[in-house]
Amino acid sequence: MVKRIKVSNNVIRRLPRYLRKLDELKAGGVSRVSSKNLGALLGLTPSQIRQDFSCFGEFGQQGYGYNVGALRDEIASILGMDRGFKAILIGVGNIGHALMDNFCFSDWGFTLSAAFDIDPAIIGTTTNGVTVRSMDELLDFLHEHEIDVAVLTVPADAAVAVAKLLRDNGIGAIWNFTNVELTEPNSSTIVENIHFSDSLLSLGYYVAERYDEEAAHAARLARREQ
Amino acid sequence: MVKRIKVSNNVIRRLPRYLRKLDELKAGGVSRVSSKNLGALLGLTPSQIRQDFSCFGEFGQQGYGYNVGALRDEIASILGMDRGFKAILIGVGNIGHALMDNFCFSDWGFTLSAAFDIDPAIIGTTTNGVTVRSMDELLDFLHEHEIDVAVLTVPADAAVAVAKLLRDNGIGAIWNFTNVELTEPNSSTIVENIHFSDSLLSLGYYVAERYDEEAAHAARLARREQ
Numbered sequence: 001m002v003k004r005i006k007v008s009n010n011v012i013r014r015l016p017r018y019l020r021k022l023d024e025l026k027a028g029g030v031s032r033v034s035s036k037n038l039g040a041l042l043g044l045t046p047s048q049i050r051q052d053f054s055c056f057g058e059f060g061q062q063g064y065g066y067n068v069g070a071l072r073d074e075i076a077s078i079l080g081m082d083r084g085f086k087a088i089l090i091g092v093g094n095i096g097h098a099l100m101d102n103f104c105f106s107d108w109g110f111t112l113s114a115a116f117d118i119d120p121a122i123i124g125t126t127t128n129g130v131t132v133r134s135m136d137e138l139l140d141f142l143h144e145h146e147i148d149v150a151v152l153t154v155p156a157d158a159a160v161a162v163a164k165l166l167r168d169n170g171i172g173a174i175w176n177f178t179n180v181e182l183t184e185p186n187s188s189t190i191v192e193n194i195h196f197s198d199s200l201l202s203l204g205y206y207v208a209e210r211y212d213e214e215a216a217h218a219a220r221l222a223r224r225e226q
Numbered sequence: 227m228v229k230r231i232k233v234s235n236n237v238i239r240r241l242p243r244y245l246r247k248l249d250e251l252k253a254g255g256v257s258r259v260s261s262k263n264l265g266a267l268l269g270l271t272p273s274q275i276r277q278d279f280s281c282f283g284e285f286g287q288q289g290y291g292y293n294v295g296a297l298r299d300e301i302a303s304i305l306g307m308d309r310g311f312k313a314i315l316i317g318v319g320n321i322g323h324a325l326m327d328n329f330c331f332s333d334w335g336f337t338l339s340a341a342f343d344i345d346p347a348i349i350g351t352t353t354n355g356v357t358v359r360s361m362d363e364l365l366d367f368l369h370e371h372e373i374d375v376a377v378l379t380v381p382a383d384a385a386v387a388v389a390k391l392l393r394d395n396g397i398g399a400i401w402n403f404t405n406v407e408l409t410e411p412n413s414s415t416i417v418e419n420i421h422f423s424d425s426l427l428s429l430g431y432y433v434a435e436r437y438d439e440e441a442a443h444a445a446r447l448a449r450r451e452q
Contacts (some may be wrong), residue, residue, distance in 0.1 A: 078431065173433045201305045
């Protein structure tokens with residue numbers, strides 16, 4: 001078992017990025033990497049990298065850098081990728097179907113055990129070996145299987161009611177695609193949100209910032225020419 | 227024009243969350259909110275909130291809190307939501323189609339001007355008023371229209387080549403759904419990534435942490451009973 005100390009959310013959010021970069025290095029045949037080089041690849045300082053990894057114990061060897069494969073496996077373990085988490089998906093609309101079709105849950109240590117919908121036209125269809133069941137079967141399924149995570153891809157107006165149903169029936173973690181805030185005070189359910197709009201708005205900020213800088217630059221040039 | 231100072235990414239990432247919460251408050255008829263109450267709703271300290279907003283000028287009035295509507299509009303403007311950004315979408319697979327069908331670009335200040343694909347079965351179809359064009363038309367379209375952002379929803383193996391094509395033809399910002407790293411050294415293109423796997427792995431971390439805590443708790447109880 002990984003030793004657990006309370007680690008800041010910022011560190012936790014960087015772990016998947018480390019994992020992706022280490023996977024890339026490993027695929028490229030790189031076996032050792034220094035905190036300096038890893039930092040350069042990720043836009044982080046070497047000391048930040050050493051500090052992040054020190055949260056979880058001793059990985060590197062002074063002057064030798066990190067063993068890429070060992071560090072990768074350690075981070076994968078910290079992220080729970082070796083635990084065989086089981087997930088279900090609720091709501092097989094566009095996004096739900098896209099996840100079933102294109103997202104490789106098993107690459108990240110998850111098994112997608114079942115999917116549920118209310119639409120008779122969708123119930124019974126199979127994508128990547130997972131057959132869509134009727135929502136009427138959900139409670140029986142939850143009582144018969146140990147499920148770690150529910151992927152919530154229902155329409156926004158159903159989100160709160162379905163989240164409550166899941167919580168009341170023992171689901172402890174929700175991967176929330178509905179763009180509806182599900183975090184409730186005093187609830188112990190873990191909610192991880194995919195907020196498309198937050199991401200697009202951040203992008204808009206950077207675009208607006210660049211246009212303003214360009215406009216300011218052009219204005220300076222124009223003044224100089226007067 | 228908003229005064230531009232360099233603001234940390236953490237602050238920028240919080241702006242969309244502020245916007246969502248202020249929209250909720252406004253919809254609920256709340257007209258003023260203190261930094262204390264806003265902080266409680268978002269899990270932030272009042273001083274963090276005051277500090278974030280101070281990056282962009284003076285919004286609140288000591289002792290009176292913030293005017294919800296005015297603050298909301300100011301943040302929307304900082305995020306560029308009033309600039310009429312134009313976007314195109316490349317790759318109308320599951321995710322691309324889901325965005326065209328369900329994601330309301332105009333709610334966030336964007337117009338989806340066109341969509342492109344290589345599949346003859348998809349070219350010519352229309353979703354929410356946007357007709358899918360052939361990739362053969364892309365370059366002409368880019369030369370005839372001023373496009374701010376490209377939404378990249380092509381398959382992973384096409385991501386790098388299409389991103390290069392977009393950059394070479396004047397696209398300055400990419401909203402990247404391909405799970406392929408597109409950030410290049412010395413490139414000025416703004417890339418905003420939606421990494422589903424990073425989000426799921428973070429969720430896995432919190433689930434694993436909880437299971438470890440529960441196991442440790444159970445072990446303590448068992449020792450006590452011996």
